[in-house]
Amino acid sequence: MRISKRFVREIVRSGLLVVLSLLLVLGFYLHSNFYSLGFAPLILGGTVLTFLVISAGRVIVSGRMPRGKPAGDLTFRQEEAQRLVATQNAAFIAPLESNVPCAGETIRAEDESGVEFARLLAVDCQRKFVSDVTSDEAWRAGFSSLGAFRAVAREEWGLDPDGTVSVVEFRHAGAGS
Amino acid sequence: MIAAGIVIDAWLAALVVVHSRHRTLRLVYVALSAAFVASGGILVGIESGVLSHPAWLDALRGAYAIAHVLVPAFVFAFAYGKDLPRGRSATIALGLLLPIAAAVPPGASWTARLGYQLNPYGLYLVACLVIAFLTAIILWLRSPLLGAEGFWLIAGTFALLDTGPLFAYQLGFTGFPDPGLSSLGSPVALGVFAVALLHANPLPTAFPSRRKRAWITSIARGRIFVLDERRPKYVEQLVRREAESGRPVLVLERDRPASPPGTGRVAHARIEGAARAALRTWMTIRENLARKDGGAVVVKDLAAIAALSGWSRTVELVRQIEWSCNRFRMTAVFCASRLKASERNDLRRSQPDWWVLPDPSDEVAAILSHFLGSAADPLLDEFVASHGVSRHTLTLTHIPALGAFLQRKLGDMASTVADPQGAERLKGELTNVLHSLELFGGRAAAEIATGRWPSRALPKRSATQLVTARDYWQANAPEPPTAIPAPAARPASAPASLYDRARSLFVEHLGPAGESLLKIELSTLDGSPRVLSRSDVARLSDRAAVDLGIIADAIDLDGPREWLRERVQSLCRTLQVVGGEP
Secondary structure: OOOOHHHHHHHHHHHHHHHHHHHHHHHHHHOHHHHHHOHHHHHHHHHHHHHHHHHHHHHHHHOOOOOOOOOEEEEOOHHHHHHHHHOOOOEEEEEOOOOOOOOOOEEEEEOOOOOEEEEEEEEEEEEEEHHHOOHHHHHHOOOOOHHHHHHHHHHOOOOOOOOEEEEEEEEEEEEOO | OHHHHHHHHHHHHHHHHHHOOOHHHHHHHHHHHHHHHHHHHHHHHHHHOOOOOOHHHHHHHHHHHHHHHHHHHHHHHHHHOOOOHHHHHHHHHHHHHHHHHHHOOOOOOOEOOEOOOOOHHHHHHHHHHHHHHHHHHHHHHHOOOOHHHHHHHHHHHHHHHHHHHHHHHHHHHHOOOOOOOHHHHHHHHHHHHHHHHHHOOOOOOOOOOOOOOOOOOOOOOOEEEEEEOOOOOHHHHHHHHHHHOOOOEEEEEOOOOOOOOOOOOEEEEEOOOOOOHHHHHHHHHHHHHOOOOOOEEEEOOHHHHHHHHOHHHHHHHHHHHHHHHHHHOOEEEEEOOOOOHHHHHHHHHOOOEEEEOOOHHHHHHHHHHHHHHHHHHHHHHHHHHHOOOOOOOOOHHHHHHHHHHHHHHHHHHHHHOOOHHHHHHHHHHHHHHHHHHHHHHHOOHHHHOOOOOHHHHOOOOOOOOOOOHHHHHHHHOOOOHHHOOOOOOOOOOOOOOHHHHHHHHHHHHHOOHHHHHHHHHHHHHOOOOOOOOHHHHHHHHHHHHHHHHHHHHOOOOHHHHHHHHHHHHHHHHHHHHHHHOO
């Protein structure tokens, strides 16, 4: 009988939580002298340590590292969403005046119905002239070719070769909620 | 534990020395580490009985105090820089209080383990840490640029406060035995300080020449300039001129320069594609130019910083640079290329000198178009293609090469024009083009920014000055193109010699100038003007097809150009027939 991936994942997570609990109990036992520090340091130090333990537990349960609050959301068409999920180093190109994330910010990637399908971390952001966008960037942004990108820039965005676009490179920061 | 703390402190100091590019901050950090290491070492020595002399207790108090005064010194230096008055004044004030606090004899209950007591010395130590802690909180709350690193400074100063005064107070309050030392917090504090320091590491940069010399700048000192151009081209000229004057110039850009200048005091720093681009840019400027009085900083890619770090951090970066400009009589130059409209508006609020500049490629095209008419565009396209650039990337540095190119092209063309007057006028126009290009290329950005652009100053065409092929052919054509009958094959018996027949054909097809053109063509064939063989006529046909074709291409009106092409083709066909006769 084939065990589903989800079940294996739950087993692993539960095992990690057990190990964490064990370490916690060992910590209580081995560092009993710590409690003679005094009330204020105990409260401060103990709070920090307990917070770290709870955070570790949260990471284990959720299965992803906390990235902070998403800076915003971007809506993608169905085919773009599929491409984003499949591509490791996806890019996004938009006209300059669009709102795009800065480097280090996480965004919610949503499909046209508003359902979040991925969290994306912006690893690099550039502003480029249309004529300076490379074919690799155009391809990673979902355009079939550099010519196709330039055609969209010209016809849909009204940009000539000296027009400016934002080029954002993403990395996956976990699955959508 | 104390020994382990000493080892960690020393290791962190070594790490910072190796990796940090901050000169001042690195120095303060190493001094702070050394003070903690020294105090820990003396304490271990006293506790173990190795250092039993009472003077070591005083040395310990001194080392403790120095370590504590260096904590706010580090935070101030991080937040404001060593040269800025706020941080420097506060550090000096605390430093001056140090000997006073140390001179007051501690109470009899003072021990090395409990330094934070209710006496001037203890209060001084606490004050140092509290000031550093509050400064870090202010930085965290108020500075978009340094706020993220303010968190680490808060963590470090809090660790020292927690393991120091708070711990001592708790021990005194509860009467617990003394289980540890205040210096236990130093590895934690130094660790997070090192994190902040390395996050804000200046970008790698080096001035090729460290030799100081007098210089005269072409742009005002203590001011901010914004170069509003589509692509950053005039900024290159400005950097080059400032560098040639010997002024230290720091250029910050996202992409590496294609050919970094090898002379002068110009340093290039590459803005890395990370969220801390604004912070590291500011630290780079502060580190390099605060000590070079009157230097210039050129931020070519302000848009790149805005894209990476966000506009709020970029605005603060601009404000910090503006303040530094006033303080150190620096000059800052920002390129507004690729900024959003809202960002430009924000930038205007700091009331910089705003220079709107044209794209040199447009201006060059306007100059060529003025003198050469419709032949300008093909010539310019040929030039950019031959130099592997595009019109978008044509800069002021290409103007000398363009001049040489035009000299060659138009010179060749003028030599093929038979009419001496026309040739002279063409050469004259060539001289005018070269002069205008040279004049334009030599104009500084400040002059161009006044609005006297060639594309605005020159009319599109100037019929009175222009020597175009149209004028030439209209003036010299025997009759209008439409009125000229199609050339007819001459009877074989008409001319007595091949030369006469060729001359007749040239005049018939090209008008009075035909005879002169025939002579030029013959001179290039090295043949006698009067004696021609049939093979010479065939070669003459080939030569005329090439040379006269070039002249036809230079005509700026479709009708006459097509007419001349047709004439040339007809002439060549006829010459081929004559050359092929038995």
